[in-house]
């Protein structure tokens with residue numbers, strides 16, 4: 001019996017996380033032997049995230065969003081349809097799903113959050129017109145959620161990683177006694193206040209692309225003890241290795257958060273800021289999962305501009321901080337990864353025995 005065919009729909013709404021998560025999911029499913037088509041309305045970020053593509057993953061433009069000679073035509077209906085972050089597959093595609101004698105399993109992959117509603121909502125069905133059912137799949141941090149994206153062999157690759165060799169391959173090096181920190185943040189992060197704190201110890205700050213011009217002025221101020229170095233766009237693998245090479249990582253949004261956990265070094269997370277302040281609950285829920293102690297909580301709150309941080313931009317002791325991240329990471333590594341759990345979920349809903 002041929003491997004099931006998956007169609008993953010992804011719309012790039014803002015930033016890099018939509019494409020980043022869509023790509024990781026597609027490659028994770030393909031690594032499990034599934035045939036995957038990623039239908040995406042803007043494939044441009046994939047050029048740097050995954051310049052070599054991946055075996056078993058076909059990328060197709062969203063209908064009407066093609067480039068060059070490819071208009072992004074009709075999408076074939078497979079066995080499983082994943083809609084990333086409620087992006088709504090094209091109406092003609094939904095009609096084609098309903099027209100099938102045995103419709104595909106239709107799953108909405110939701111945003112990652114550590115909030116309590118995730119366990120309550122994970123796996124719930126939503127009946128749709130035409131006799132279709134859309135299932136809600138929530139990634140998460142506990143066994144009652146859909147898990148986290150994690151490639152097979154990731155922990156082994158991390159364990160075998162040689163930071164000096166990787167840094168040299170990027171034209172980078174660490175001076176003796178220097179702390180290495182990475183920076184990937186949103187424009188609102190209080191970077192000008194953080195930099196003098198970092199500069200108290202010799203620090204090299206590796207600033208990724210995507211940080212934005214809002215921080216140019218702060219990064220342009222010379223501070224004794226701090227060297228700022230700008231990085232080019234890295235592939236997703238390269239981005240992982242950057243986090244593995246650093247002693248301290250500042251990450252943001254959904255995907256780099258998970259990568260910072262797998263890196264296992266102390267990190268500070270900035271939630272995607274929302275006008276209604278909903279990101280505050282996300283930060284608090286994640287802090288509760290991280291169980292990293294009050295100093296780390298203060299720093300995360302301050303970095304996210306939340307109340308209760310006080311003089312929060314102080315760096316906690318690295319050793320207990322690293323130990324808490326590694327404890328959290330170990331617990332998460334013991335849970336099934338998202339692609340494997342999603343495959344089991346879809347199989348259970350298909351009812352056709354594949």
Ligand code: TRH
Pocket residue numbers: 013014015016017018019020021048049111184208209210232233234235236237239252253254255256257272
């Ligand atoms: O880009 P983000 O801020 O995306 C966010 C989140 O997904 C958030 O949940 C969503 O609501 C919001 O957008 C609209 O951060 P995130 O999720 O970490 O995605 C970044 C991706 O970019 C990740 O897959 C890593 C990748 N990346 C590279 O591959 N190379 C690079 O050089 C850099 C800087 C990032």
